[in-house]
Amino acid sequence: MNEITLTINGRQITASVEPRMLLADFLRERIGAKSVHLGCEHGVCGACTILLNGQTARACIALAVECDGAQITTLEGLRDDPVMDALCRGFHTEHGLQCGYCTPGMLITAHDHLRRKADITPEGIRHAFSSNICRCTGYAGIVRAVCKAADTLASESTISAQETPHGN
Ligand code: FES
Ligand code: FES
Known part of the structure; x- marks a missing residue:
């Protein structure tokens, strides 16, 4: 067993983990981050995508021990995030x-x-999603959802910029 701190x-x-434990299993089973879904378990489908030190990464092809000292964000950690809120509304x-x-x-x-x-363009969004597979x-609808979220964020930032001079 290896002791890791993340x-x-x-x-x-x-936590103490076996050297062979996958990061995805660690997040799901030990942390309860059930948003980390397992599809292919080969780094192809993107269902297990997380942020590892601020970069998107596949949790199914990383070992938990390799991530000692890392900063990890799963969907559960973005509950109060305004960008994620706009995305959820768009979806x-x-x-x-x-x-x-x-x-x-x-x-x-x-x-x-x-x-x-x-x-943000539909083409750019499609390119970004080349790393994620949806079978349904x-x-x-996903591309439209992200465009909608981008529009929402742009209009909200415009509104808050307009409000600022009169705000306080
Ligand atoms: S489960 Fe498919 S990329 Fe990780
Ligand atoms: S796999 Fe994407 S909604 Fe079902």
Whole structure:
């Protein structure tokens, strides 16, 4: 057994793990982060996407021991995040999911895309989702959902910028 210390969703956690334990299993079974879905378990489908030190990563092809000292964010850690809130509303109104199995990974990937890109286009979103597989939706609703979230965030930031001079 190896002792590891990680920061998961802002909380520091120390645990003993077997060297062969996958990060995805550690997050699901030991931390209770059930948003980390397992699909292919080969790093292909993106269902297990998380943020590892701020970068998207596949939890199914990382060992927990390799992540000693890392900062990890799962969907559970983005509950109060305004970008994630806009994305969830977009997925809801634009029918961005059916069975929902791919959705946590899609949301993490979309969140990363919105944070990194100033210019959000359907083509750019499709490119970002080349790392995530959905077997239900045909992707059209997902792309619309992310566009909608980008529009929502842009209009909300415009409104708050307009309010600021008169605000306090
Ligand atoms: S379960 Fe990790 S990429 Fe498919
Ligand atoms: S909504 Fe079912 S796999 Fe994407």
